[in-house]
Amino acid sequence: MSSNAVAYARQNQARFVNELKDLLRIPSISTLTEHKADVQRAAEFVAADMKRIGLENIEIIPTSGHPLLYADWLHAPGKPTVLCYAHYDVQPPDPLDEWISPPFEPTERNNNIYARGAVDDKGQLWMQMKAFESLMQAHGGKLPLNLKVIMEGEEEVGGESIAAYIRKEGKKLKADFALVSDTELFAPNLPTLCVGLRGLVYTEIECTGAKTDLHSGMYGGAAPNPLFALIEIISKLKDSKGKITIPGFYQHVKAPTKAELAAWKKLPFKEEHFRKTEVGSKVLTGEPGYSVLYRTWARPTLEVHGMPGGFTAPGAKTVIPAKASAKVSMRMVPNMDPDDIIRKYTKYIKKITPKGVDVKVKILSKGEACVVGTDNHYVKAATEAMHEIFKKDTVFIRSGGSIPIVGDFQNVLKIPTLMMGFGLPDDNLHAPNEKFHIPNFHRGIESIARLFEIVAEQ
Amino acid sequence: MSSNAVAYARQNQARFVNELKDLLRIPSISTLTEHKADVQRAAEFVAADMKRIGLENIEIIPTSGHPLLYADWLHAPGKPTVLCYAHYDVQPPDPLDEWISPPFEPTERNNNIYARGAVDDKGQLWMQMKAFESLMQAHGGKLPLNLKVIMEGEEEVGGESIAAYIRKEGKKLKADFALVSDTELFAPNLPTLCVGLRGLVYTEIECTGAKTDLHSGMYGGAAPNPLFALIEIISKLKDSKGKITIPGFYQHVKAPTKAELAAWKKLPFKEEHFRKTEVGSKVLTGEPGYSVLYRTWARPTLEVHGMPGGFTAPGAKTVIPAKASAKVSMRMVPNMDPDDIIRKYTKYIKKITPKGVDVKVKILSKGEACVVGTDNHYVKAATEAMHEIFKKDTVFIRSGGSIPIVGDFQNVLKIPTLMMGFGLPDDNLHAPNEKFHIPNFHRGIESIARLFEIVAEQ
Numbered sequence: 001m002s003s004n005a006v007a008y009a010r011q012n013q014a015r016f017v018n019e020l021k022d023l024l025r026i027p028s029i030s031t032l033t034e035h036k037a038d039v040q041r042a043a044e045f046v047a048a049d050m051k052r053i054g055l056e057n058i059e060i061i062p063t064s065g066h067p068l069l070y071a072d073w074l075h076a077p078g079k080p081t082v083l084c085y086a087h088y089d090v091q092p093p094d095p096l097d098e099w100i101s102p103p104f105e106p107t108e109r110n111n112n113i114y115a116r117g118a119v120d121d122k123g124q125l126w127m128q129m130k131a132f133e134s135l136m137q138a139h140g141g142k143l144p145l146n147l148k149v150i151m152e153g154e155e156e157v158g159g160e161s162i163a164a165y166i167r168k169e170g171k172k173l174k175a176d177f178a179l180v181s182d183t184e185l186f187a188p189n190l191p192t193l194c195v196g197l198r199g200l201v202y203t204e205i206e207c208t209g210a211k212t213d214l215h216s217g218m219y220g221g222a223a224p225n226p227l228f229a230l231i232e233i234i235s236k237l238k239d240s241k242g243k244i245t246i247p248g249f250y251q252h253v254k255a256p257t258k259a260e261l262a263a264w265k266k267l268p269f270k271e272e273h274f275r276k277t278e279v280g281s282k283v284l285t286g287e288p289g290y291s292v293l294y295r296t297w298a299r300p301t302l303e304v305h306g307m308p309g310g311f312t313a314p315g316a317k318t319v320i321p322a323k324a325s326a327k328v329s330m331r332m333v334p335n336m337d338p339d340d341i342i343r344k345y346t347k348y349i350k351k352i353t354p355k356g357v358d359v360k361v362k363i364l365s366k367g368e369a370c371v372v373g374t375d376n377h378y379v380k381a382a383t384e385a386m387h388e389i390f391k392k393d394t395v396f397i398r399s400g401g402s403i404p405i406v407g408d409f410q411n412v413l414k415i416p417t418l419m420m421g422f423g424l425p426d427d428n429l430h431a432p433n434e435k436f437h438i439p440n441f442h443r444g445i446e447s448i449a450r451l452f453e454i455v456a457e458q
Numbered sequence: 459m460s461s462n463a464v465a466y467a468r469q470n471q472a473r474f475v476n477e478l479k480d481l482l483r484i485p486s487i488s489t490l491t492e493h494k495a496d497v498q499r500a501a502e503f504v505a506a507d508m509k510r511i512g513l514e515n516i517e518i519i520p521t522s523g524h525p526l527l528y529a530d531w532l533h534a535p536g537k538p539t540v541l542c543y544a545h546y547d548v549q550p551p552d553p554l555d556e557w558i559s560p561p562f563e564p565t566e567r568n569n570n571i572y573a574r575g576a577v578d579d580k581g582q583l584w585m586q587m588k589a590f591e592s593l594m595q596a597h598g599g600k601l602p603l604n605l606k607v608i609m610e611g612e613e614e615v616g617g618e619s620i621a622a623y624i625r626k627e628g629k630k631l632k633a634d635f636a637l638v639s640d641t642e643l644f645a646p647n648l649p650t651l652c653v654g655l656r657g658l659v660y661t662e663i664e665c666t667g668a669k670t671d672l673h674s675g676m677y678g679g680a681a682p683n684p685l686f687a688l689i690e691i692i693s694k695l696k697d698s699k700g701k702i703t704i705p706g707f708y709q710h711v712k713a714p715t716k717a718e719l720a721a722w723k724k725l726p727f728k729e730e731h732f733r734k735t736e737v738g739s740k741v742l743t744g745e746p747g748y749s750v751l752y753r754t755w756a757r758p759t760l761e762v763h764g765m766p767g768g769f770t771a772p773g774a775k776t777v778i779p780a781k782a783s784a785k786v787s788m789r790m791v792p793n794m795d796p797d798d799i800i801r802k803y804t805k806y807i808k809k810i811t812p813k814g815v816d817v818k819v820k821i822l823s824k825g826e827a828c829v830v831g832t833d834n835h836y837v838k839a840a841t842e843a844m845h846e847i848f849k850k851d852t853v854f855i856r857s858g859g860s861i862p863i864v865g866d867f868q869n870v871l872k873i874p875t876l877m878m879g880f881g882l883p884d885d886n887l888h889a890p891n892e893k894f895h896i897p898n899f900h901r902g903i904e905s906i907a908r909l910f911e912i913v914a915e916q
Contacts, residue, residue, distance in 0.1 A: 031773030092775055095671070157774055198675060202774045211738025213553070213889040216761045217656060217859025220789050221700065221744045221753035223737045227762045228696065235693030238686065240812050242679065279681045280669025285814040286679045295679035303674045304685045305777050310764030311785060315489030316615055316660045316822040317550055318787055319763050319888055327769060329776055331678050354698050356743040364774040401675025430777055431671040 004138035005449040006389075009130060013442055017113070019049070020126045020441070021106040023088070024115040030066055030089035030157045039066040039153040042088040046125065046151065047071070053133040054141060055149065063161035066153030070172075073132075073147045079456050081146035083175035083415070085405055086125030086182060087155035090117035091430045098432035112435040119423040123436035124181035124444065125151065127422065131448035138449075144456035148175055152405075155182075158202065158365025159404055166408045177378040177455075178409045179448065183421030185440065186397050187268050191386035191447075193379065194419035196256075196297065196398030197406055199332035199369035201341055205230060205349060206325040206360045216318040224356030226324040227310050233359070234326060236352050237345075238302045242286040242295075244330075246348045249300070254335035256298045256398075264293045267395060278426055297398035301331045327364075331400060338366040367404030372417050377458060382418050385450035389443050420447065462596035463907040464847075467588060471900055475571070477507070478584045478899070481546070482564040482573040488524055488547035488615045497524040497611040500546040504583065504609065505529070511591040512599060513607065521619035524611030528630075531590075531605045537914050539604035541633035541873065543863055544583030544640060545613035548575035549888045556890035569896050576894035577881040582639035583609065585880065585899060589906035596907075602914035606633055610863075613640075616660065616823025617862055624866045635836040635913075636867045637906065641879030643898065644855050645726050649844035649905075651837065652877035654714075654755065654856030655864055657790035657827035659799055663688060663807060664818040666781040674776040682814030684782040685768050691817070692784060694810050695803075696760045700744040700753075702788070704806045707758065712793035714756045714856075722751045725853060736884055755856035759789045785822075789858060796824040825862025830875050835916060840876050843908035847901050859887075878905065 009016070028042035029035040043060050047069055050058050055071040066089060074081070093103035093116045101107035106115035113123065128149070135143050150173060152162040166173060183194040209224035238244050256264075271292045275284050286295040295301075309324025311317035332341060346361045353359045373379075374396060383394040399419075409417045422444035428434045467474070486500035487493040501518050505527055508516050513529040524547060532539070551561035551574045559565035564573035571581065586607070593601050608631060610620040624631060641652040667682035696702050714722075729750045733742050744753040753759075767782025769775035790799060804819045811817045831837075832854060841852040857877075867875045880902035886892045 031775060032771065092769070092771065094769070094771075098670070200675070200776070202776065209739050212556070212886065212891075214737065215859065215888040216759070216763065216787060217658070217789060217857065218883075218887065219737065219754065220759035220761050220858060221757055222732075222742045222750045224739050224741075224743045225761055227765065228692070231689045231692045231762065232698055234686070234689045240690055274680075279672065279677060281667050281682050281814050282816070283682075283814045284680045285682045285812075292680045296677060299679055301674070301678035303678050303683055303776075303778055304689065304768070305674065305775060305779070306768030306770040307685065307765040308770040310762070311550070311552070312764040312766040312770070313490065313550065313552075316785070316787075317489060317763060317888065318658070318660065318761075320761055321763070327774070329674060329774075331675060354743075356739050356741045358740070399675065400678060401673065425676075428670065429676065430673040430775065433670070 003450055003453060005134040005453065006446045008137045009134040009442065009445045009449060016130045016445065017438060017441070020123055021113065023122050023126060024106040024117055025104055027104045028089050028153060029092050030154050032092060036066070039089050043067045043069045043153055046088055046129065049129055053129070054136045055132065061165070065161050068162055068165055069151040071149045073143050076143060076146045076456070079145040080176040081148060082452065082455070083148045083150065083173055083178040084128050085150055085178060085180045086128055087121045087152045088125055089153040089156050090120070090122065091156050095432060100433055111438050113438060114433055114435045116434055118434050118436035119427045120429045120434065121155065121182045123441055124421060124423070127441060127444035128181050128448060130445045134445065134449050135452060144453050148173060162405060163408055166412050170413060173413060175415055177415055178417040180403060180406055180417050180419050181421055181444070182403055183399055183419045184423030184425060184427065186395050188424060189390060189392065190268070191390040191392055191394040193382060193394055193396055194399050194421065195374055195396050196371040197369060197403050198400050199336065199338060199367050200329060200402035201332065201338050201366045202329040202364040204325050204327050204362045204364060205233065206323065206362065207357050208323040209357045210320065210322050213322050214320040216320050219320055223320050225320050226357050227307065227321060229354050229357040230307065230324055230326045232354050233349055233352055234304055234328065241288055244300065244302050246344050248344050249341070252335045252337065252340070253300065253333055263396065267293070267397065269293060296400040298333050300333050300336060302328065304328050331402065332369050334369045334371050336369060338368050342366065367402055368407050370407040370410055372406065372410065372419070376416050378416060378418055378455060381454040381458065382420050382451050385454050386447050388450055389447045461908060461911060463592040463911065464904045466595045467592040467900065467903045467907060474584070474588045474903065475896060475899070478581060479564040479571065481580050481584060482575055483562055485562045486547050486611060487550050488612050490550060494524070497547050501525045501527045501611055504546055504587065507587055511587070512594050513590065519623070523619050526620055526623055527609040529607045531601050534601060534604045534914070537603040538634040539606060540910065540913070541631055541636040542586050542605065542607045543609065543636060543638045544586055545579045545610045546583055547611040547614050548578070548580065549614050553890060558891055570893040571896060572891055572893045574892055576892050577885045578887045578892065579613065579640045581894035581899055582879060582881070582902065585902035586639050586906060588903045592903060592907050593910060602911050606631060620863060621866055624870050628871060631871060633873055635873055636875040638861060638864055638875050638877050639879055639902070640861055641857055641877045642881030642883060642885065644853050646882060647848060647850065648726070649848045649850055649852040651840060651852055651854055652857050652879065653832055653854050654829040655827060655861050656858050657794065657796060657825050658787060658860035659790065659796050659824045660787040660822040661803070662783050662785050662820045662822060663691065664781065664783040664820065665815050667815045668778065668780050671780050672778040674778050677778055681778050683778050684815050685765065685779060687812050687815040688765065688782055688784045690812050691807055691810055692762055692786065699746060702758065702760050704802050706802050707799070710793045710795065710798070711758065711791055721854065725855065727751060754858040756791050758791050758794060760786065762786050789860065790827050792827045792829050794827060796826050800824065825860055826865050828865040828868055830864065830868065830877070834874050836874060836876055836913060839912040839916065840878050840909050842912055844905050846908055847905045
């Protein structure tokens with residue numbers, strides 16, 4: 001390897017990190033309406049750098065939610081076209097008091113950048129941007145292949161706008177393969193391609209009982225309690241061993257192949273180490289008879305994320321709330337149809353709803369699971385590029401998370417996706433003290449630059 | 459009846475209401491630490507009026523929580539001594555957006571005063587104060603009997619300080635009977651004495667799982683979820699019909715007498731009317747085989763009031779929270795021992811706690827149920843006083859609520875208590891749009907004034 005692009009990236013490491021910090025300072029929390037302008041500002045920040053580094057046809061595309069961002073560079077006739085994806089929205093930072101440094105004041109400690117969005121996904125978005133810049137600079141103002149970029153500000157809230165856009169603008173987005181930078185290395189220094197994702201259905205069950213909040217002394221024993229009704233309902237959705245008890249829930253589940261299961265067994269993964277260093281609980285939980293990797297990558301799950309309603313401040317208030325709700329999501333594995341699951345889930349909830357309360361099931365987002373093929377030369381180019389940077393063979397893993405866009409690239413655009421990400425398992429995604437290991441940020445830039453050069457040479 | 463005290467009260471109705479409004483403007487929410495100074499301010503407001511109307515030995519007594527307030531007037535030798543109780547703290551006003559007028563800007567509509575604390579208990583506290591004033595004015599600067607007043611600012615948070623004070627200052631508080639003004643009329647225009655109260659144990663179950671909040675994609679299927687664990691636990695504390703399933707929970711329950719049950723059946727109470735006008739739910743809930751009055755007055759209950767933890771803002775966040783908690787309270791009936799219930803409750807929770815999480819049960823308050831006797835001449839004087847004002851016979855009821863002080867008066871001071879209150883069943887205690895019917899405020903003042911005069915004549 002003697003890539004000028006890699007050399008340029010190495011010379012500009014300090015500036016690249018500083019630019020990323022500026023992007024991280026924008027609190028682009030897509031789920032909170034008061035941060036709507038910040039999501040727009042994050043899109044504008046990225047768009048401005050796209051212009052500076054020489055991308056063309058840059059568009060900030062308004063939607064009914066947060067804006068999309070498109071750009072391209074299409075002056076490499078005869079060369080393949082890559083469609084790059086990342087997102088500039090982030091999760092809410094709460095609980096705030098558990099952050100060691102403030103979530104929107106990026107801070108370096110132990111060669112990591114700590115900030116909300118550091119690795120999910122602004123840091124990985126910026127890897128792509130800096131790979132584009134390094135290639136442009138190393139190739140005399142040109143890229144070695146054709147590039148289309150589509151980025152969004154709604155990934156953390158379901159990505160409805162980009163899903164609609166892909167369906168509408170299939171021709172505009174047409175490419176030979178996609179690069180999605182939103183995943184992680186399986187272990188430090190271990191180059192990794194993610195080839196499977198779980199799907200997600202995120203719901204809110206709203207429950208109403210009395211017409212107004214009531215005093216539990218005067219009315220306890222006669223008035224329905226929506227919070228207790230939700231507890232009754234949710235306790236019947238999953239048993240104590242982690243098996244989901246919604247009728248027909250597992251009907252279409254497709255198990256991983258024997259070869260894939262065998263490969264997972266060879267990965268450097270110790271359940272006890274995972275428990276201690278990542279989860280930190282007394283024991284791990286979940287369905288008996290499945291390994292942790294199987295349970296988190298290839299088994300569906302159901303989780304409760306929060307139960308708004310009633311009195312939640314410190315202290316005592318003896319209220320029977322008039323209404324309450326529960327945020328409940330389900331992860332799905334290949335072959336499960338989100339609409340089928342939503343039907344079964346809603347039907348079962350209606351059936352088990354105790355008398356005296358009304359329930360309404362709201363669907364906040366849905367996206368199916370997907371498994372991407374590994375038998376194409378883009379995958380080979382990616383493993384070659386990462387071998388140059390890491391000096392190691394790539395492992396193929398799945399992720400328990402959900403990136404609905406990958407399913408859309410596969411099903412709508414009919415192109416394969418490389419999920420080549422550079423996070424680490426302990427990066428605290430969606431949690432306090434999210435971080436990105438700075439050396440991985442740089443290796444990401446270099447790997448993407450080399451990937452494009454290798455694809456272009458083929 | 460030709461009471462000068464009643465005449466004075468009637469001449470001063472407008473001023474009495476205006477003074478009450480001033481007291482209601484003080485947001486003395488005892489459970490919220492940021493309102494600590496307001497509880498103090500409410501005590502000072504009442505103390506200043508005590509001084510103005512001629513009470514003596516006024517003390518604002520500091521405690522580890524909110525201050526107590528004591529005053530007396532002891533210049534009626536040979537006459538009985540009454541101990542008056544009310545409280546100047548209030549419940550939190552949330553949910554704020556359901557108030558038609560702001561909770562701390564008392565507003566008159568339809569002959570009611572709307573404000574947090576209007577009836578519970580500042581309005582009823584002020585009835586006592588204005589009865590004292592009217593008697594003083596009508597009796598030439600004297601009262602017809604001896605008076606001790608003990609008021610608190612912690613009733614809504616368990617009243618620990620007053621409980622300790624009564625145990626310590628039994629001699630100082632010694633009286634012939636007590637008057638507690640914190641209950642309601644059974645129906646409009648129906649004079650009522652409350653002769654039974656449920657006890658209360660208020661708990662918070664704290665549950666911890668992983669060491670930090672986790673992403674439900676990456677960890678769902680392997681990490682314990684404290685919110686789901688709480689759901690599992692609480693779903694096993696009470697069955698879908700309202701029966702509490704904690705082993706031994708009903709062991710010591712004492713049922714009402716046949717005579718009492720027969721009297722309840724004669725009360726003007728229609729379950730369907732109660733459902734429609736007070737609860738407003740589709741059906742009423744609770745243990746089959748018991749009437750609504752039986753269930754709410756004389757059966758123990760268990761309720762969930764709120765479940766802090768996880769993500770509760772609008773929108774979607776796929777978090778498995780590291781910790782969550784649940785506010786759970788139990789109402790107890792006569793003969794149940796709070797400490798016995800706490801032991802059984804805690805033991806059972808520990809037993810059914812799912813693996814992977816730790817639980818801690820915190821007791822926020824506890825107080826036993828009580829039933830007071832009706833065969834004393836204070837009760838007869840109260841029914842006579844109310845007959846003069848209402849022209850109707852008094853009914854004897856219980857309340858499902860908890861006033862621990864009544865148990866303390868009975869068990870520690872060994873004196874009978876008159877629970878003579880003037881709220882109405884639809885006054886929205888602890889809920890948005892709490893109100894006090896203004897004519898009942900005035901009838902309360904007059905009834906208390908006459909009660910004291912009649913007791914003094916005997």
